[in-house]
Amino acid sequence: MIKEIQAGVTAPKGFLAAGLRAGIKAGKTNKDMAMIYSEVPAICAGTYTKNVVKAAPVLWDKRVTSQCGQARAVVVNSGIANACTGREGYENCNKEAELAAGLLGVRPEEILVCSTGVIGVQLPMDVVEKGIRELVPAMEASTKAATAAAEAIMTTDTHKKEYAVECDIDGHTVTVGGMCKGSGMIHPNMGTMLAFVTSDAAIEQSVLQEVLREEIEDSFNMVSVDGDTSTNDTCLVLCNGMAGNGPLTAGSEGLSIFRQALRQVLVYLAKQIAGDGEGCTRLFEVVCEGASSKEEAKKISKAVVCSSLTKAAVFGKDANWGRILCAMGYSGASFDPETVDIALESDKGTLHIVKDGIATDYSEEKATEILSGHPVRARLHVHAGEASATAWGCDLTYEYVKINADYRS
Amino acid sequence: MIKEIQAGVTAPKGFLAAGLRAGIKAGKTNKDMAMIYSEVPAICAGTYTKNVVKAAPVLWDKRVTSQCGQARAVVVNSGIANACTGREGYENCNKEAELAAGLLGVRPEEILVCSTGVIGVQLPMDVVEKGIRELVPAMEASTKAATAAAEAIMTTDTHKKEYAVECDIDGHTVTVGGMCKGSGMIHPNMGTMLAFVTSDAAIEQSVLQEVLREEIEDSFNMVSVDGDTSTNDTCLVLCNGMAGNGPLTAGSEGLSIFRQALRQVLVYLAKQIAGDGEGCTRLFEVVCEGASSKEEAKKISKAVVCSSLTKAAVFGKDANWGRILCAMGYSGASFDPETVDIALESDKGTLHIVKDGIATDYSEEKATEILSGHPVRARLHVHAGEASATAWGCDLTYEYVKINADYRS
Numbered sequence: 001m002i003k004e005i006q007a008g009v010t011a012p013k014g015f016l017a018a019g020l021r022a023g024i025k026a027g028k029t030n031k032d033m034a035m036i037y038s039e040v041p042a043i044c045a046g047t048y049t050k051n052v053v054k055a056a057p058v059l060w061d062k063r064v065t066s067q068c069g070q071a072r073a074v075v076v077n078s079g080i081a082n083a084c085t086g087r088e089g090y091e092n093c094n095k096e097a098e099l100a101a102g103l104l105g106v107r108p109e110e111i112l113v114c115s116t117g118v119i120g121v122q123l124p125m126d127v128v129e130k131g132i133r134e135l136v137p138a139m140e141a142s143t144k145a146a147t148a149a150a151e152a153i154m155t156t157d158t159h160k161k162e163y164a165v166e167c168d169i170d171g172h173t174v175t176v177g178g179m180c181k182g183s184g185m186i187h188p189n190m191g192t193m194l195a196f197v198t199s200d201a202a203i204e205q206s207v208l209q210e211v212l213r214e215e216i217e218d219s220f221n222m223v224s225v226d227g228d229t230s231t232n233d234t235c236l237v238l239c240n241g242m243a244g245n246g247p248l249t250a251g252s253e254g255l256s257i258f259r260q261a262l263r264q265v266l267v268y269l270a271k272q273i274a275g276d277g278e279g280c281t282r283l284f285e286v287v288c289e290g291a292s293s294k295e296e297a298k299k300i301s302k303a304v305v306c307s308s309l310t311k312a313a314v315f316g317k318d319a320n321w322g323r324i325l326c327a328m329g330y331s332g333a334s335f336d337p338e339t340v341d342i343a344l345e346s347d348k349g350t351l352h353i354v355k356d357g358i359a360t361d362y363s364e365e366k367a368t369e370i371l372s373g374h375p376v377r378a379r380l381h382v383h384a385g386e387a388s389a390t391a392w393g394c395d396l397t398y399e400y401v402k403i404n405a406d407y408r409s
Numbered sequence: 410m411i412k413e414i415q416a417g418v419t420a421p422k423g424f425l426a427a428g429l430r431a432g433i434k435a436g437k438t439n440k441d442m443a444m445i446y447s448e449v450p451a452i453c454a455g456t457y458t459k460n461v462v463k464a465a466p467v468l469w470d471k472r473v474t475s476q477c478g479q480a481r482a483v484v485v486n487s488g489i490a491n492a493c494t495g496r497e498g499y500e501n502c503n504k505e506a507e508l509a510a511g512l513l514g515v516r517p518e519e520i521l522v523c524s525t526g527v528i529g530v531q532l533p534m535d536v537v538e539k540g541i542r543e544l545v546p547a548m549e550a551s552t553k554a555a556t557a558a559a560e561a562i563m564t565t566d567t568h569k570k571e572y573a574v575e576c577d578i579d580g581h582t583v584t585v586g587g588m589c590k591g592s593g594m595i596h597p598n599m600g601t602m603l604a605f606v607t608s609d610a611a612i613e614q615s616v617l618q619e620v621l622r623e624e625i626e627d628s629f630n631m632v633s634v635d636g637d638t639s640t641n642d643t644c645l646v647l648c649n650g651m652a653g654n655g656p657l658t659a660g661s662e663g664l665s666i667f668r669q670a671l672r673q674v675l676v677y678l679a680k681q682i683a684g685d686g687e688g689c690t691r692l693f694e695v696v697c698e699g700a701s702s703k704e705e706a707k708k709i710s711k712a713v714v715c716s717s718l719t720k721a722a723v724f725g726k727d728a729n730w731g732r733i734l735c736a737m738g739y740s741g742a743s744f745d746p747e748t749v750d751i752a753l754e755s756d757k758g759t760l761h762i763v764k765d766g767i768a769t770d771y772s773e774e775k776a777t778e779i780l781s782g783h784p785v786r787a788r789l790h791v792h793a794g795e796a797s798a799t800a801w802g803c804d805l806t807y808e809y810v811k812i813n814a815d816y817r818s
Binding site for chain 2: 050051052053054081083084085086118119120230231308309312313315316318320321322323325326328329330331333334335337338354356357358359396397398400401402403404405
């Protein structure tokens, strides 16, 4: 029903994109600015960081999505986060929006702006303005343009992250495309870092906002690289209605299909972020089953995926299940440690290492073999009910420390 | 009033100790068992891990401190945690207590037992029993014996941790001595890892338990090395009354002096654990001032001391204050980011790097110089009230990853 396609944010009808180097980042070749544009006004919804310290663009976009609920374009820069920049930082968002709006022939309050990078530094506005002037004529509806945009929003990411799917709603092909970035300071309490989803679905704004809010909980909000919730986390969805379907309303079958398509894009992008965690070698997936509630299952799976000791053990291919059980124990969930089962899984096989809270007679050699696979999955069963949840993270490596000991230099 | 003395758990009258190698740990020379003994029955109090997964000795000791409130001796082993060991693990605690009680001529329910090390492995009881038989005749009241005990409880610790103070209560010299261990899996939600405090004060059991519960909150519970709350965290205090003072009761001046002495010992030991965090190069202290409540001050200081990104920046001597402000922001405390001041301090000086939420015009060179000092302190002022709190942690290094990637091998 939901069909994966090789494309990104320009896959839905009427969306253009561009990515290029303006000169914000150090180095000479890295792209650092992107733009997404819809040929017609698009309904938009957003979820944002719950960090008390919110970057200026987060404050700007919250106003756009809550007051207008409609947008025409998104301007993004990487290299500087425009966070902890006071009034000047917010004024710079306004300047970006005004310039882009003027060039595109739309209103400034229809322009979303996003930033990611170093905190506490003002944007070099001359460079940013030059970038915006170059982005507007560079935009195309091609997959190449979508890829350029996905590349331009990267910071410590080792590869671009984009995805798209198609589905059929009432005889109309509806497409959902997305891109995101994120590698460090990843512990979203909302939607992580920067993620952009475009669709040509026709949908009511309040319905879109509600669907996004719900789906973020099981996708980006279940990812953690290092437990640090960023000041800039933003996930924006733009739907321009060009697929031709009748507007999706609450409770309709069409909405249910659109929700599945959106979920598939959000989960794919979330896993891409986890698997590209700073310095990591592998995606680490933790599935908690048999919990008394979804909330309990989430607490348990997130605690394990966040445990530094467990993450280091995954890196070391050490089946140190005591650390997994320990993390489950401090998760805040209530369960009986003596009914816990744990299995380790990867492309190299499956191994049941804990039964009823104590070690099975497993082979350490086999465990090491499985832990050398990719991705590594820990499957936990607490035998307390029917609820389950999945969290995504990565291993903890020397490289993570190296990257973050001298990020600014 | 409170005088530091060069001693440990044998400093108070009537306490003996021993530490030796029984053969639990790998290698040939590392001590791995310790015993503390009081010549007369001692009032005892304990605080324990809040992890749902509690090691067998934690369950045993909770029973002793809550049901009897009186103890004669503590038996400790390092190398194996006796956690996630089911009924057999608890039965082994019973065996240890019975053997020690028989040799010491006391009751098994007066014997406290503690373990630390690898989770999920049963204690080699033949080795443990041999150790107990050797510990009993080896005990002495000497400082050398106290040091041997402090050494025997170490795991990845790089040095032994012990401390003692004297104070005068109603004309009687009251002594408080302590030792502890802890380096990884340190994020106490109670009292960390293993800590043992002895005193010759006379005090009511309920008063001692209450004072310990309160003082733990500002000492061990403000330490974090890696965010992982262990299954074995235990802090035990034994008071045998041999100082000759009248029993300390709630509200008395004597209790206030004793509380200060106890606090000094607990804070000293807590800082020792933070400063010897696995792989760390420096103690990292975070002071939050001007908070609206103690609870808010604690949330803020703990979030910063736990932030992987901030810890990596301390290791890299990078004054990345954005990460500090970011961690304050996701701490759960409410404050106005635009009134935050941040200073960095060490033995190399003080530097005000943030004023009213944005960067001062500070020198990066000077910042790097301060961050190369020891210990490193971040002093945060949120201008919301009068409350303050201090948290202790350490930097995040390659070595931490190395230690934990192959802990069991």
